[in-house]
Amino acid sequence: MIVRIMGEGQVKLDDGHFTELNKLDDELLAEMESGDEAGFRRTLGALLDAVRSMGAPLPDDSLEPSELILPAPDASLEDVRAMLSDDGLIPG
Numbered sequence: 001m002i003v004r005i006m007g008e009g010q011v012k013l014d015d016g017h018f019t020e021l022n023k024l025d026d027e028l029l030a031e032m033e034s035g036d037e038a039g040f041r042r043t044l045g046a047l048l049d050a051v052r053s054m055g056a057p058l059p060d061d062s063l064e065p066s067e068l069i070l071p072a073p074d075a076s077l078e079d080v081r082a083m084l085s086d087d088g089l090i091p092g
Contacts, residue, residue, distance in 0.1 A: 001013050001014075001015055001018075001067045001068060002058070002064045002065065002066050002067050002068075003051055003055060003066065003067070003068045003069075003070060004066035004068070004069045004070065005048055005051065005052075005070050005071075005072065005073075006069065006070065006071055006072040006075070007072040007073075008072070008073075009057060009058065009060060010057070010058040010062060010064060010066060011051055011052065011055030011056065011057050011058065012055055012056045012057075012058055013051060013054060013055035013056075014054070014055075017050075017054045017055075018090065020050065020054075021047065021050060021051065021090050022088075022090055024043055024046055024047040024050060025047065025088040025089050025090040026088065027039075027043045028040065028043040028044060028047060028080075028088065028089065029084070029088045029089075031043055032077055032080065032081060032084075035077075037077065040077055040080075044071065044073065044075070044080070045073060047070070047089075048070060048073055051070065068089075068090065068091075069083070070089055071083055071089070
């Protein structure tokens, strides 16, 4: 799966990593619902770090369609709320 981190680029990520990423996504969603800004920042950073470490970055000139788009590390709670689906940022 190709994942885009807004403002950074794309990463090719094996589907087998989505169980771990979904745990972080669920935690992020709970922190957003409770308004826990510090927790939101920490978990968003952990989610993006996990994607970066588990995936392989695509070249900057690559134009692959992204199957999943994640917010930039400095995204606000409101920015991320606008990106959410019923499942959070990561489907499943």
